[in-house]
Amino acid sequence: MTHKVLILPGDGIGPEITAQASRILAACQARGLDVEVEEGLLGGAAYDAHGEPLPSETLEKAKAARGILLGAVGGPKWDKIEDLAKRPEKGLLGVRKQLGLFGNLRPAITYPQLAAASSLKPELVAGLDIMIVRELTGGIYFGQPRGIEERDGERVGFNTYIYSESEIERIGRVAFEMAQKRDKKLCSVDKANVLEVTILWREVMERLAPEYPDVELSHMYVDNAAMQLVRAPKQFDVVVTGNMFGDILSDAAAMLTGSIGMLPSASLNESGQGMYEPCHGSAPDIAGQGIANPLATILSVAMMLRYSLDVPEMASRIEAAVGKVLDDGLRTADIASDGTRTVSTSEMGDSVLSAFELM
Numbered sequence: 001m002t003h004k005v006l007i008l009p010g011d012g013i014g015p016e017i018t019a020q021a022s023r024i025l026a027a028c029q030a031r032g033l034d035v036e037v038e039e040g041l042l043g044g045a046a047y048d049a050h051g052e053p054l055p056s057e058t059l060e061k062a063k064a065a066r067g068i069l070l071g072a073v074g075g076p077k078w079d080k081i082e083d084l085a086k087r088p089e090k091g092l093l094g095v096r097k098q099l100g101l102f103g104n105l106r107p108a109i110t111y112p113q114l115a116a117a118s119s120l121k122p123e124l125v126a127g128l129d130i131m132i133v134r135e136l137t138g139g140i141y142f143g144q145p146r147g148i149e150e151r152d153g154e155r156v157g158f159n160t161y162i163y164s165e166s167e168i169e170r171i172g173r174v175a176f177e178m179a180q181k182r183d184k185k186l187c188s189v190d191k192a193n194v195l196e197v198t199i200l201w202r203e204v205m206e207r208l209a210p211e212y213p214d215v216e217l218s219h220m221y222v223d224n225a226a227m228q229l230v231r232a233p234k235q236f237d238v239v240v241t242g243n244m245f246g247d248i249l250s251d252a253a254a255m256l257t258g259s260i261g262m263l264p265s266a267s268l269n270e271s272g273q274g275m276y277e278p279c280h281g282s283a284p285d286i287a288g289q290g291i292a293n294p295l296a297t298i299l300s301v302a303m304m305l306r307y308s309l310d311v312p313e314m315a316s317r318i319e320a321a322v323g324k325v326l327d328d329g330l331r332t333a334d335i336a337s338d339g340t341r342t343v344s345t346s347e348m349g350d351s352v353l354s355a356f357e358l359m
């Protein structure tokens with residue numbers, strides 16, 4: 001069956017990095033991957049064209065796609081839009097919510113060639129392989145009520161941190177099953193010493209644990225988890241947490257790998273439909289300069305092949321091609337170090353493509 005793949009380049013460096021990832025996808029098609037690829041507008045680019053960050057045409061295309069590849073959205077150009085619902089980031093949150101993409105997988109893997117590019121000592125990160133499982137369609141990013149309003153003569157801002165048992169249970173199951181396929185260690189990160197919502201989170205994780213007797217479940221407060229991630233990251237195998245804590249911890253984990261430009265992600269719903277995107281944003285500070293690292297986006301294509309299109313051998317080939325390019329000493333500026341050759345976004349794309357063709 002021919003699946004549809006939708007590419008949403010987005011804003012800032014988004015079009016530069018998705019252009020390189022699209023070339024890899026096209027190479028997969030040339031090798032027999034049976035997909036129909038189309039493009040759409042999301043975020044600031046969609047706002048500029050249609051006055052909406054998530055036009056209905058894009059949403060319809062997204063619903064029909066088995067896999068969506070996103071660059072990134074947002075940037076200073078749109079930060080002044082007063083109506084929050086029209087901001088680029090709301091377009092992204094809208095796709096996640098409308099498609100029910102609750103299971104966000106963010107693997108932080110330190111390629112051996114990049115151990116020296118991490119801000120931590122190489123021995124702390126060499127061989128690192130963590131999977132952060134982040135709940136993506138609930139929690140404080142979506143909770144109601146929310147707003148900014150006048151109370152007692154001054155403005156107050158408020159959001160609601162809320163999770164239902166069923167939301168916690170379904171992300172818990174994703175994480176337990178992921179741990180079963182890996183080193184069988186699951187650390188649930190919460191703030192159960194302060195927040196009722198995470199007392200419930202912890203209770204549900206404990207309730208699930210007997211169903212996965214081969215998995216060792218532990219709990220950690222999020223402040224300690226942030227510290228432990230930079231103190232001794234290799235203690236973690238799978239980490240499961242809510243939407244906001246996962247957002248923050250995955251950016252911290254990114255630096256363990258050398259750069260946020262290395263971290264891909266998958267956001268899945270129950271039917272295996274998924275959106276795939278680098279964990280970073282639109283990097284307005286380097287947009288248009290041709291220096292962004294496209295590897296997180298290219299590795300996101302590999303995740304799409306593995307999790308939504310069921311061609312894991314092709315995914316492994318892309319990952320091996322990335323490894324080969326790093327072996328050859330090619331680096332974008334964010335991961336450059338002594339003795340490596342600094343290349344542009346498109347040169348990095350060329351090299352991964354050549355390595356892929358030779359695999």
Ligand SMILES: NC(=O)C1=CN([C@@H]2O[C@H](COP(=O)(O)OP(=O)(O)OC[C@H]3O[C@@H](n4cnc5c(N)ncnc54)[C@H](O)[C@@H]3O)[C@@H](O)[C@H]2O)C=CC1
Pocket residue numbers: 013071072073074075076089092260261277278279280281282283284285286291292293294296334
């Ligand atoms: N999934 C998405 O679309 C996301 C969008 N954003 C949006 O992106 C915009 C910028 O946000 P920031 O907080 O600056 O985060 P950011 O992730 O865009 O950038 C943080 C730093 O990392 C660098 N960086 C990011 N990706 C890189 C890459 N591929 N290669 C080399 N360097 C890279 C940037 O140059 C910057 O110095 C904001 O409008 C924000 O809302 C932020 C996070 C996620």
Ligand SMILES: CC(C)CC(=O)C(=O)O
Pocket residue numbers: 089092093247279280
């Ligand atoms: C831009 C936000 C909507 C989310 C974010 O930072 C992320 O998903 O990593």
Ligand SMILES: [Mg+2]
Pocket residue numbers: 247248251279
């Ligand atoms: Mg983030």
